[in-house]
Amino acid sequence: MSALWQVLPVALRAMVPITLAALGEVFGEWAGVVNIGLEGIMTVSAFTAALASWATRNPWVGVLAGLLTGALVGLLHGFIAVRLRGNQIISGVGINLLGMGAVGFGTWALWGAKSPMLERHLWIPEVPGLGLSPFVLLTPALALLTWWLLFRTALGLRVRGVGENPMAADVVGVPVEKLRLLAVVYGGGLGGLAGAFLSLDWLHTVSATLPAGRGFIALANVVFSKLNPFLALLGGFLFGYFDALGIQLASVAGLSGGVPYQFIRMIPYAATLLVVTLAIGRARFPKALGQPYRRE
């Protein structure tokens, strides 16, 4: 039983990337744009964050670089999805492939290794006195911010408008393309933060497969959340807990009481299938989700 408690500190860390990437995607989906390239965004941002931290010897510059990289990849996806009215799913698949390839190439080219370790002075320091990662505190704050933006500001109302009925929004003068682009960039930025956290704060390395599926768990979390930022925070903690449990069980032999760790790693995905089967059923997602808008 105590093993389940021991997991808690790791679970708080594991919550961060799954929640941050999901929050960004929640925002984007309210605006009507799906981005399944979260895994790729996290991979690339983790790399550029590490690179910037390494080059400047300042981890916070690294965090900024991760944020900007995510936003930039978001802009690429948004340009394809919104301006070129491309296929959002294909673009996402491509971003995942591209991210894996670029980082695999980059780590090899720069450091001559597949997963170079980052030295201690490149890590994000813990919050003094608390022994916690600053990201663990930042994550709930960003959930609050995302909720506030979406549901308590005029901007959020418009963002939701262009996701639900872009033509109506267009008719009353809301700039559909601009808002959709903005939403995807915001989403990319949060995915970039998640990536920076992975390399600079949690795992202290970079590699082509660093997120190890967490971008997809974040997508599962988005479905679980029904696009509610607070539920995404809760889901982030739950999925993060199982993520952490799987890691602990894999590393400490005999802890699992016979349950293979691979089955623990399945839980977020299986749980999401269960949730879509039973609970949410036909949850309401924005009407124009995934569809490009073409002015008649």
Place this chain on the structure above:
Amino acid sequence: MRAILESLLTLALGILVGAAIISLWGRNPWESYAALLQGALGNARALASTVSRSLPLVLTALTFAMGARAGLFNIGAQGQMLLGAVVALSVGLLSLPAGLQLVAALGLAGLAGALWAVPVALLKLLRGVSEVISTIMLNWVAHWLALYLVVQKLSDRVVGNRTFAVPLGMRFPSVYGELTWSLAVSLATALLLFWFLWHHGLGYEVRAVGLNPKAARAAGIRVGRALSLALLLGGVSAAWAGAIQVLGRFPYAITSDLANLGTLGFDGIAVALIGRNHPLGILGGAFFFGVLATGAARMGLKGIPLELIQIVQGVIVVAMAAPEAFRLLRGRTTKAKEGVAT
């Protein structure tokens, strides 16, 4: 014609970006690509390897294409491929006559792939759950399930880093070099699905649903049946991709990190896009990817990391997402021409 031109333009874009990166990396792109071509097509053995590498991609691409023809976005080939590989290998534990064992392996693998597609169809039809979500989740469940079986249940007692080897009687016999008769599985599946989609009533229904589900329903087509069929047949095809990778290629086993199965399922999406979701186009797209995969090793000897190939593939897929980019370009040129005419 226009579609083929678009595909070729995207391939060219991918190759160009690759060349730019090679230049930035301080190597000569011409020499690098020459090495790639030499390694992939330089002699009969190289060509056999290239074709052999393209065979599973044909099958996973067909999975995506079947879905796309029905208007679905089926990205579940990866999970079905992994399970197909594990099931096919597991048949090696049974003692059956040699020929029968191979047939049983393909049959059971195909069944497993179809079964893995059943929840996708049910969730889509009964609960309105997007196939994108359900296939992503099922892919990962399959990934961890396959990893569990490979590491805990099927591992080799002597060699540590892989499963037991496929019994000799269950392997596809060699054609030439690395190329084995798994060739027949990929070609036959491509031809069968081509025949099914364009020369069979049910295949016609699948395409009708893909073009316009409302009109299809109004015309009396059972939409649910057509969608299920596209998903289940896709599952069989993807599972066979995994099966032939294990039964028809060295090391005739599954490595403990699943590396020799890699991302065959996801790569199939790119191949299908290049091939415009047409079985014949897919044969061409898979060959192109086979060239990249085989030639990458030779390019690696020249100091270019293998990951360059993934970058090229990624650029191609991203470019494929935005066909209007080409249309915009052409729109400008046609407008210019019209301007001249009037």
